[in-house]
Amino acid sequence: MAVWALGINHHTAPLDLRGRFAFALDQIAPTLQGLRQSLAGGGQHDSVETAILSTCNRTEIYCAANTPAIGHTLDWLARSGGVSPDVLRSHSYQLEEGLAARHAFRVASGLDSMVLGEAQILGQMKNAVRAAETAGALGTTLNQLFQRSFAVAKEVRSSTEIGEHSISMAAAAVRLAGQLFEDLGKIRILFVGAGEMIELATTHFAAKNPQHITIANRTMERGEKLAARFGAEVMRLSELPDHLHEYDAVISCTASSLPIIGLGAVERALKKRKHRPMFMVDLAVPRDIEPEVKALRDVYLYTVDDLAHVVQTAQAHRQAAVAQAEAIIDSGVQSFLHWMDQRSPQAGVVPLIQQLHEQTDVWRAAEIARARKRLAKGEDIDAVLEALSRGLTQKMLHGTLAELHSGDAEQRAQTVQTVSRLFLRAQSKSTL
Numbered sequence: 262m263a264v265w266a267l268g269i270n271h272h273t274a275p276l277d278l279r280g281r282f283a284f285a286l287d288q289i290a291p292t293l294q295g296l297r298q299s300l301a302g303g304g305q306h307d308s309v310e311t312a313i314l315s316t317c318n319r320t321e322i323y324c325a326a327n328t329p330a331i332g333h334t335l336d337w338l339a340r341s342g343g344v345s346p347d348v349l350r351s352h353s354y355q356l357e358e359g360l361a362a363r364h365a366f367r368v369a370s371g372l373d374s375m376v377l378g379e380a381q382i383l384g385q386m387k388n389a390v391r392a393a394e395t396a397g398a399l400g401t402t403l404n405q406l407f408q409r410s411f412a413v414a415k416e417v418r419s420s421t422e423i424g425e426h427s428i429s430m431a432a433a434a435v436r437l438a439g440q441l442f443e444d445l446g447k448i449r450i451l452f453v454g455a456g457e458m459i460e461l462a463t464t465h466f467a468a469k470n471p472q473h474i475t476i477a478n479r480t481m482e483r484g485e486k487l488a489a490r491f492g493a494e495v496m497r498l499s500e501l502p503d504h505l506h507e508y509d510a511v512i513s514c515t516a517s518s519l520p521i522i523g524l525g526a527v528e529r530a531l532k533k534r535k536h537r538p539m540f541m542v543d544l545a546v547p548r549d550i551e552p553e554v555k556a557l558r559d560v561y562l563y564t565v566d567d568l569a570h571v572v573q574t575a576q577a578h579r580q581a582a583v584a585q586a587e588a589i590i591d592s593g594v595q596s597f598l599h600w601m602d603q604r605s606p607q608a609g610v611v612p613l614i615q616q617l618h619e620q621t622d623v624w625r626a627a628e629i630a631r632a633r634k635r636l637a638k639g640e641d642i643d644a645v646l647e648a649l650s651r652g653l654t655q656k657m658l659h660g661t662l663a664e665l666h667s668g669d670a671e672q673r674a675q676t677v678q679t680v681s682r683l684f685l686r687a688q689s690k691s692t693l
Contacts, residue, residue: 262325262326262327262402262601262604263325263326263327263328263329263357263358264323264324264325264357264358264361264362264402264403264406264601265323265324265325265329265330265331265334265355265356265357265358265361266321266322266323266324266354266355266356266357266361266364266365267321267322267324267331267334267335267338267353267354267355267356268314268319268320268321268322268353268354268364269282269319269320269321269349269352269353269354270318270319270320270321270354270373271318271319271375271565271566271569272373273352273353273354274352274353275352275566276546276548276564276565276566277547277548277552278342278344278348278352279317279318279319279320279546280546280547280548281342281343281344281547282315282320282338282341282342283315283317283320283546283547284313284315284320285315285516286388286392289313289315289389289392289393289396290392290395290396292313292341293311293312293313293392293393293396293398294396294398295337295341296311296313296322296334296337297309297311297398299333299337300324300326300330300333300334300337308326308327308400309324309325309326309330310324310325310326310398310399310400310401310402310403311323311324311393311398311399311403312324312389312390312392312393312398312399312403312407313389313392313393314368314385314386314389315389316382316385316546317458317514317544317545317546317565318374318375318546318565319368319373321368322334322338323361323365323403323406323407324403325400325402325403325406329357331355331357335349335350335353335355358598358601359594359597359598361406362406362409362593362594362597362598363590363591363594365406365407365410366409366410366413366414366590366593366594367590368382368386368410369382369383369386369407369410369411369413369414370383370413370414370417370418370423370586370589370590371383371414371417371423371424372417372423372583372586372587372590375430375565375568375569375572376429376430376572377423377583378423378424378582379424379429380418380424381429381457381461383411383414384457386407386410386411387411390404390407402601402604405597405600406597409593409596409597410593412593413589413590413593416589416593417585417586417589417590420585420589421582421585421586421589422581422582423582423583423585423586429461429465429572430458430461430462430544430565430568430572431458431461431462431464431465431466432465433568433571433572434462434465434466434512434542434544434563434568435465435466435469436571437540437542437561437563437568437571438466438510438540439469441538441540441561442509442510442540445466445469445470445471446469446470446471446472447471447472448471448472448509448510449471449472449473449474449475449507449508449509449510450466450471450473450474450475450508450509450510450511450512451475451477451496451501451504451505451507451508451510451511451512452474452475452476452477452493452512452513453477453478453498453501453511453512453513453514453515453521453522453549454477454478454513454514454515454516454545454549455476455478455480455483455484455486455487456514456515456516458514458544459476459487459512459514459544460487462512462514462542462544463476463487463490463491463493463512464491466510466512467491471510473494474488474491474492474493474494475488475493475494475495475496475504475508476488476493476494476495476496477495477496477497477498477500477501478495478496478497478498479497479498479515481495481497484496498521501521501522501526502526502529505522505526505527505529505530506529506530506531506532506533506534508539509537509538509539509540510539510540510541510542511539511540511541511542511550512541512542512544513541513542513543513544513545513549513550514543514544514545514549515545515549516545517545517547517549518547519547520547520548520549520550520551521549521550522541522549522550522551522554523551523554524551524553524554524557527539527541527550527554527557527560528557531557531559531560534559536558536559537559538559538560538561539559539560539561540561541554541560541561541562541563542562542563542564542568543562543563543564543565544564544565546565548564550562621657624653624656624657625653627652628649628652628653628656629649631648631649631652632645632646632648632649635648661680661684664676664680665677665680
């Protein structure tokens with residue numbers, strides 16, 4: 262079974278290019294279906310397993326199939342984003358086997374995040390796995406890869422201090438706002454959207470006790486639910502242009518494929534504000550706020566990439582933790598590759614191992630049942646245990662002894678070598 266990963270992230274691709282490949286959670290199932298159909302078109306990947314992780318900082322495709330098809334996967338993703346394969350190739354990373362596993366483990370552990378050690382990516386990864394599973398696109402191999410990713414991430418967080426000194430994107434936004442406004446307790450803040458990122462940002466800003474908080478969202482019900490937690494007002498997204506001028510700070514993060522706050526709306530808002538400054542943070546990918554807004558004199562607009570310079574603090578404190586985390590990941594990768602080797606169809610060991618377990622379970626159950634009957638009759642415990650162990654060993658050796666007594670001299674000689682290697686070597690090791 263081949264495993265590969267293809268992706269772009271904040272290290273390899275600019276924000277606007279990442280925006281072309283952003284998939285909302287409700288788009289994942291049909292997108293996975295399209296990818297699997299495309300890969301199956303050549304007839305070589307009918308049973309391909311797929312999963313897509315899409316966040317504001319990355320879009321990654323994980324696949325497993327009998328034969329690798331990383332080039333085909335790249336061509337499909339390029340078409341879906343409306344760019345040439347060459348452009349995507351120049352901004353992407355293509356990983357196979359152990360390198361793909363290592364990358365997944367590092368992502369889950371927060372080592373590949375813009376905010377080193379941040380925990381949000383683990384939840385996003387679990388959501389991606391659930392989406393793939395619901396879509397019927399997740400098979401045994403990818404499921405094992407991701408479950409091991411989660412286990413490694415848990416060990417990294419419990420065994421190291423990787424997240425102790427990190428600052429979140431939301432906290433970075435608060436820090437920047439504090440540089441513009443003398444007192445955050447006197448500003449009016451508008452949050453656009455009601456997803457996880459906005460919830461996190463609202464929590465951080467609410468801790469500064471701003472004068473007023475409003476949640477603007479496409480669906481009122483979800484906006485009201487979030488607003489109730491912070492004593493905020495709710496606004497329909499369609500009302501935003503008429504009220505934009507009322508807010509000193511605007512934090513936006515929606516799943517819209519097109520900007521929802523345009524240059525004209527911000528210019529009109531500034532005019533009504535008599536050019537008092539506005540602080541704006543666009544956490545969405547693709548963008549929620551038109552990039553031209555950044556050129557306006559009285560607007561301080563920051564994107565997720567702009568915040569990267571703020572969140573890279575306390576780096577020295579985390580270097581020892583990073584080294585520890587990488588060691589844990591190395592061990593996890595080796596364990597996964599060993600599991601893959603055991604499942605190799607060429608080796609044929611998985612069915613044989615299953616048959617051996619099934620056969621020994623039958624023998625064990627029969628001897629235990631016999632032992633229980635003898636104990637119920639009041640027989641001596643030591644005698645029963647002796648009989649149980651003798652019965653098991655006789656059953657296990659019966660086929661081997663029969664082979665040693667059958668066949669011609671050459672076959673017996675080969676059998677002797679095999680039996681010696683399997684049984685006598687194991688015996689000598691166990692006595693060490």
